[in-house]
Amino acid sequence: METPILSIKNLHKRYGKVHAVNDVSLEIQKGNVYGILGPNGSGKSTTLGIVLNVVNKTSGEYSWFGGTQETHEALKKVGAIIERPNFYPYMTAKENLELVCKIKGINYSKIEEKLEIVGLTDRKNSKFKTYSLGMKQRLAIASALLNDPEILILDEPTNGLDPQGIIQIRDIIRLIASQGTTILLASHLLDEVEKVCSHVLVLRFGKILYNGKVDEMTTKGGYFELQSNSNDRLIDLIKNNFSVEKISENDGKVIVHFNQEVEASNLNKFLIQQNIYLSHLVKRKSSLEEQFLELTNNN
Structure with a gap:
């Protein structure tokens, strides 16, 4: 390691x-x-x-x-x-970076290379005070890379x-x-x-x-959206046969968060055997945003 x-x-x-x-x-x-x-x-x-x-x-x-x-x-x-x-407002980007090099004992040859990375080569001779906020931030990155x-x-x-x-x-x-x-x-x-x-x-x-x-973090939070001819029976069957983290009903659809990885085809096959026919089956990946909100709200 x-x-x-x-x-x-x-x-x-x-x-x-x-x-x-x-x-x-x-x-x-x-x-x-x-x-x-x-x-x-x-x-x-x-x-x-x-x-x-x-x-x-x-x-x-x-x-x-x-x-x-x-x-x-x-x-x-x-x-x-x-x-x-x-940076010094009345000095150019290049002059500001030369000053940083001088203080840190870095060779000036690095300046062009770093300005290139942050896309400021064509504005290297402009005074810092003429820079937009984004350009100022990019120059700061160039400076930190010297x-x-x-x-x-x-x-x-x-x-x-x-x-x-x-x-x-x-x-x-x-x-x-x-x-x-x-x-x-x-x-x-x-x-x-x-x-x-x-x-x-x-x-x-x-x-x-x-x-x-x-x-x-995002894969852990996958969930299913299901809809069938009998949602109540569907919920009971899932609760009794699978390890479920949570299950809820929203707008006629059953939302299921399983504790383990479940394949959509296996789930559908199991339900058909129990005479439950799905009119809607979608496996969704929980976005980092949903996960984050869940983490920060629940703790």
Whole structure:
């Protein structure tokens, strides 16, 4: 097993009575895109702040790259944007990036390459103050990539952007990931996580509700919509012969969430043998959104 890039164990952070991060554990392996998903105030930014050494933890531990280096050394291999991008307004994009290179001791040759990734090559000589919000965010990503980090950390990367700007940032995240950089992003947007992440950690009030692959979260929540010549008998038969998580009736249709994987053809065959004929049979995949709402409402 490869050494994880970041390992977080039983992390806690309290602000007085508020338990902002409550027993959070997470392992980040190379080459994946991780999303920390949760409503505002769920502890996402605090968790990122702790591992980036800008917020002190109350208890628990974390280590970068298997704990072989001091945190400040390890953070040289990390690119992060956790604040609104801060550049000099009267300097051009290129000049701003040259300044970052100078401070961090990075060769200027990286600048063109990173501007290309974020699609700002043709605007590199424009002053920062002329940039739209989306362009400013893209320049911040270019800046965080200058040291060729092994992991890029983004806190709410599309916040405040228009639909066009959101699409551009998401495309850039996918491109960076496809080139082998590991990404950790915090977001309150389900859509964002579903579209760009391979793994997700769902937080609410600082606690983990789900931690795993995005596609596994969606497959667990499949359900059937059924309609027959006798819905009451249909419900009884299903309850008595299958392991059912929940069953309800809505608008003449019976909605069934099974505890295990059930094939539509087997279900139909069983019901026909019991003289129940279905006029409607649909197997639906629960979207991440439904799963997320269910998780955050039920806990």
